[in-house]
Amino acid sequence: MKRLVGIFVRGLVAENPLLMLMIGLCSALAVTTSVENAIGMGLAMTFVIVFAELVISLFRKLIPNSVRIPTFIIVIAAFTTIIDLSMKAYFPELSKSLGVFIPLIVVNCIIMGRVEAFASKEKPLDAVVDALGMGLGYTWVLVGIAAFRELLGNGTLLSAQIMPEAYQPILFFTLPPGGFLVFALFISFNIWLKRVLDRSDRAPVKEAA
Amino acid sequence: MKETLKLGLVLAAFAAGACVALALVYTVTGPTIEGHEIKQLEMSLKELFPAADSFRALDGDVAPKDGSVKFDQTYEVTRAGAPLGVAIKVRGSSYGGDTTMLVGVGTDRRITGVKVLDIKDTPGLGANAKSPTYFVDKSTKTTFPGQFAGKPLSDPFEVKKDVVAITASTITSKALTNMVKQAGIAAAEYLERSAQGGK
Numbered sequence: 287m288k289r290l291v292g293i294f295v296r297g298l299v300a301e302n303p304l305l306m307l308m309i310g311l312c313s314a315l316a317v318t319t320s321v322e323n324a325i326g327m328g329l330a331m332t333f334v335i336v337f338a339e340l341v342i343s344l345f346r347k348l349i350p351n352s353v354r355i356p357t358f359i360i361v362i363a364a365f366t367t368i369i370d371l372s373m374k375a376y377f378p379e380l381s382k383s384l385g386v387f388i389p390l391i392v393v394n395c396i397i398m399g400r401v402e403a404f405a406s407k408e409k410p411l412d413a414v415v416d417a418l419g420m421g422l423g424y425t426w427v428l429v430g431i432a433a434f435r436e437l438l439g440n441g442t443l444l445s446a447q448i449m450p451e452a453y454q455p456i457l458f459f460t461l462p463p464g465g466f467l468v469f470a471l472f473i474s475f476n477i478w479l480k481r482v483l484d485r486s487d488r489a490p491v492k493e494a495a
Numbered sequence: 496m497k498e499t500l501k502l503g504l505v506l507a508a509f510a511a512g513a514c515v516a517l518a519l520v521y522t523v524t525g526p527t528i529e530g531h532e533i534k535q536l537e538m539s540l541k542e543l544f545p546a547a548d549s550f551r552a553l554d555g556d557v558a559p560k561d562g563s564v565k566f567d568q569t570y571e572v573t574r575a576g577a578p579l580g581v582a583i584k585v586r587g588s589s590y591g592g593d594t595t596m597l598v599g600v601g602t603d604r605r606i607t608g609v610k611v612l613d614i615k616d617t618p619g620l621g622a623n624a625k626s627p628t629y630f631v632d633k634s635t636k637t638t639f640p641g642q643f644a645g646k647p648l649s650d651p652f653e654v655k656k657d658v659v660a661i662t663a664s665t666i667t668s669k670a671l672t673n674m675v676k677q678a679g680i681a682a683a684e685y686l687e688r689s690a691q692g693g694k
Contacts, residue, residue, distance in 0.1 A: 348505070357506060360506070360513050364512075375531070376524075376527070378531045457620075460618050
């Protein structure tokens with residue numbers, strides 16, 4: 287159990303796909319102009335990574351090493367299309383505003399990376415837990431960046447007006463350069479968070495010694 | 496050789512599995528997606544022609560005068576069989592790429608309304624063309640596409656003359672205005688033809 291919690295938490299901070307591994311950035315920067323988009327994108331991505339890791343981990347002994355990459359892509363593409371079609375049918379507005387970034391989950395390096403590095407070697411349960419950690423690690427960063435950018439760049443949160451009417455939105459945050467700046471702030475925040483966590487991890491060890 | 500065959504079979508098995516899963520999902524979601532698209536289009540058409548009760552797609556009867564725009568689809572709008580006008584889904588290129596708009600032209604040679612369906616221009620600047628809360632005239636709460644409603648086709652359709660531009664987005668404003676103009680010209684021609692043909 288403790289091992290599973292460890293696998294899960296790793297994706298949130300210590301090995302956060304966006305802030306530590308720094309993969310899958312282009313979609314992350316593009317969709318974070320509004321919190322709604324960020325939540326949608328994060329959940330869609332979590333869905334795909336969980337099922338892709340589960341399926342590949344289940345069949346890991348049947349996948350020949352030399353064709354593993356094409357096999358992974360078939361599995362990932364299938365789940366991506368499933369979520370794309372479902373969103374189009376049941377959340378048409380959200381699907382419209384995310385546009386091409388949902389189909390592009392197929393080539394998201396986070397999924398490919400975790401499937402290759404983790405799911406193809408580990409047991410299904412571990413793989414699912416790892417996927418959940420990575421997926422939520424991706425989602426929280428997306429939502430955080432989006433909240434920052436939407437609030438300052440547009441004066442709203444989840445499309446509700448938060449800032450007073452007189453507030454002049456700082457356009458910079460909605461535009462790509464603002465995205466990079468906020469992203470950098472999140473990286474430094476995460477490094478700080480990791481250090482704090484590491485310290486609290488080490489403290490009890492010292493006492494024992 | 497045997498090894499290659501085995502690899503091929505494994506891949507084929509995975510592909511087949513994926514196909515089955517996708518076919519299932521597609522069958523379930525397909526009708527809903529199509530329903531959304533039709534409903535959305537009808538709602539947009541209704542916005543331009545509130546009085547209309549039927550829309551008929553015209554194929555190839557209406558074509559743009561120059562190559563700057565394309566017409567994705569054209570609809571003849573009628574009420575109880577009498578023509579009200581023509582609605583054209585125009586595609587043109589703006590600052591950020593392809594933009595689509597729905598332009599309605601009434602039988603009285605006036606624009607009945609314009610609706611921006613999809614625009615990829617800069618958020619906060621050109622994309623304001625689609626925003627329902629961006630006004631080119633704050634006192635009357637007129638949006639950028641809103642200013643075309645009721646505009647006679649005999650107007651010059653020139654930005655900064657008879658069309659108010661979106662602040663700091665001249666390219667967007669010009670591109671969209673040209674799309675409305677081209678749709679207007681083509682629609683007027685079609686209406687003229689069908690009126691004569693009717694007589």
